[in-house]
Amino acid sequence: MEPYWEPVWLTLKLATVTTVILLLAGTPLAWWLAKTRSWGRDLVGSLVALPLVLPPTVLGFYLLLLLGPDGPLGRLTQGLGLGTLAFTFPGLVVGSVLYSLPFVVQPIRNAFEALGERPLEVAATLRASPLARFFDVAVPLARTGFLTGAVLGFAHTVGEFGVVLMIGGNIPGETKVLSVAIYDHVEALEWAQAHWLAAGMLVFSFAVIFTMYRVEKRWR
Amino acid sequence: MNAIDVRLRHRLGTFQLAVEFRTPGDGVTALFGPSGCGKTSVLRAVAGLLRVGQGLVQVNGDCWQSDTHFVPVHRRALGYVFQEASLFAHLSVKRNLLYGWRRVDPAQRRLGFDTVVELLGIGPLLARDTRRLSGGERQRVAIGRALLTSPRLLLMDEPLAALDQAARRAILPYLESVQRELGVASLYVSHDPDEVAHLADHLVLLDAGRVVACGAAADLLTRLDLPLARFENATAVVQGQVAHYDPDYALNWIELREGRVAVAGAPLPAGGPVRVQVRARDVSLALRAHTDSSILNVLPVQVSALEDVSDAHRLVRLQLGDGQMLLSRITRRSSDTLGLRPGMALYAQVKSVALMD
Numbered sequence: 242m243e244p245y246w247e248p249v250w251l252t253l254k255l256a257t258v259t260t261v262i263l264l265l266a267g268t269p270l271a272w273w274l275a276k277t278r279s280w281g282r283d284l285v286g287s288l289v290a291l292p293l294v295l296p297p298t299v300l301g302f303y304l305l306l307l308l309g310p311d312g313p314l315g316r317l318t319q320g321l322g323l324g325t326l327a328f329t330f331p332g333l334v335v336g337s338v339l340y341s342l343p344f345v346v347q348p349i350r351n352a353f354e355a356l357g358e359r360p361l362e363v364a365a366t367l368r369a370s371p372l373a374r375f376f377d378v379a380v381p382l383a384r385t386g387f388l389t390g391a392v393l394g395f396a397h398t399v400g401e402f403g404v405v406l407m408i409g410g411n412i413p414g415e416t417k418v419l420s421v422a423i424y425d426h427v428e429a430l431e432w433a434q435a436h437w438l439a440a441g442m443l444v445f446s447f448a449v450i451f452t453m454y455r456v457e458k459r460w461r
Numbered sequence: 462m463n464a465i466d467v468r469l470r471h472r473l474g475t476f477q478l479a480v481e482f483r484t485p486g487d488g489v490t491a492l493f494g495p496s497g498c499g500k501t502s503v504l505r506a507v508a509g510l511l512r513v514g515q516g517l518v519q520v521n522g523d524c525w526q527s528d529t530h531f532v533p534v535h536r537r538a539l540g541y542v543f544q545e546a547s548l549f550a551h552l553s554v555k556r557n558l559l560y561g562w563r564r565v566d567p568a569q570r571r572l573g574f575d576t577v578v579e580l581l582g583i584g585p586l587l588a589r590d591t592r593r594l595s596g597g598e599r600q601r602v603a604i605g606r607a608l609l610t611s612p613r614l615l616l617m618d619e620p621l622a623a624l625d626q627a628a629r630r631a632i633l634p635y636l637e638s639v640q641r642e643l644g645v646a647s648l649y650v651s652h653d654p655d656e657v658a659h660l661a662d663h664l665v666l667l668d669a670g671r672v673v674a675c676g677a678a679a680d681l682l683t684r685l686d687l688p689l690a691r692f693e694n695a696t697a698v699v700q701g702q703v704a705h706y707d708p709d710y711a712l713n714w715i716e717l718r719e720g721r722v723a724v725a726g727a728p729l730p731a732g733g734p735v736r737v738q739v740r741a742r743d744v745s746l747a748l749r750a751h752t753d754s755s756i757l758n759v760l761p762v763q764v765s766a767l768e769d770v771s772d773a774h775r776l777v778r779l780q781l782g783d784g785q786m787l788l789s790r791i792t793r794r795s796s797d798t799l800g801l802r803p804g805m806a807l808y809a810q811v812k813s814v815a816l817m818d
Contacts, residue, residue, distance in 0.1 A: 359543070359545075359547050360547065360549060362510050362534075362541075362543075363541070363543065363547045363549070364535075364549075364560070365510070365533075365534040365535045366508060366510070366534060366535075366539060366540065366541035366561075366607070366616075367535075367560050367561030367564065367606065367607075367610060368535050368536075368561055368564035368565060368610055369535055369560075369561075369564060370535055371535075373564075374535075377560075378549065381551040382549070382550065382551055384551075
């Protein structure tokens, strides 16, 4: 039997990598969604929001097809000499990024929209270039959106199950995350181990959300 | 090239903006007109915040926009004061003030940090959180923040409109001293005739997206065919020179070419030029120069034009000996009793005048 900490460590690693990728990729996407007036906005906005309503297994299923040895992306990664991503940690990251996308993009987008044009116009009249306006004004003023997005993205990735099971499987140390480990323990009637992990997760989740509310309140 | 040239053509929905004016590149030019006449759009277009397809914006030789050329907002040497102070909520007062200041090349800085802070009386606010400021304080910080970029043109969009009467009265002297001490050329949007009479050297009158008139404030304020003279508080602005101070009665005597007027208050330096405001309803007319009334200020004038402003009232435009203009708002009955007509010489009795600067 693998040690306790292995799924815990794997889960934290997955959630951290996913959150960082989502903050880096989600911020420009959220900015574009908040600012553009092009017709593509609603289309892209709907695609981003899709994981909110889709059963995780559906997302996992299609990802499996896409990333698998016969899928178009699978062929691409094999052609690049990377092998297939299905049932690997990078595959899990791809799935988690897509699955948690709306939880990060939506709060940041809302924060950018709530900002309005005025602070950016003021900054422009104070000689700030577009890039400086973004980093010195938009980002700090939207910080609660970033906090909410990061926490929700992280927590949501920690809690995911369906997508992981579909595209990651159950390989100890590689793809066996917390939620899968708990499921395994229950299946094997190892109630004590399941308890440890489940209760730990409960406490952790509560602590994260509670801290987020406190920090958010102070930032307002 | 000491001038500001603006030519704009722009469509905003059903509203058509077609504006063209040239105004001197120093002092305050007020853009005056009713709500919805397009004055804010003009200001935003001059700043580059509103991008108009066809436009020319030239400020004292700098071309900010032409048919072939568009300088982005952040590369224009302008300061902009919005109707709401719009301070950055994530920065302290001091860091708000420094936001633009630190982006200006030190060699280009003409206004010192301490000078601006002192002039606007915002020293005690520097360490404060912007959310703990009153409306008037916020707007003073916003004006300081704009000035600290050492703008060649200061654009102000009804900076007092969001303030209550008391705050407005408290901040006006600061605006006046900004103009007097720093001499920054300004475009000032307003729909308040009082403010315009107070601050403006030049005027651009707008209506329905077009320029109705453009010229010296003292002239346009008293033109009977223009809206400013028809306001209840219509005011003329007259320039004179401090003759002497009478300490017994605490009065400054201000010399015009023919006649003089008295202003109560602290002594002013003799010989200096001053501007005074004279309200139309404080001016009565007489055929002879009376010395048997309580009125101190009696000026020889000539009627230049008359216009009825209501069934009961008539507005009279009067020319002083040196060509400056006054307004008098009297009843039609008085006017007919005196037999007023253009060209007639008579005496204006001015109940009170107010010092402007």
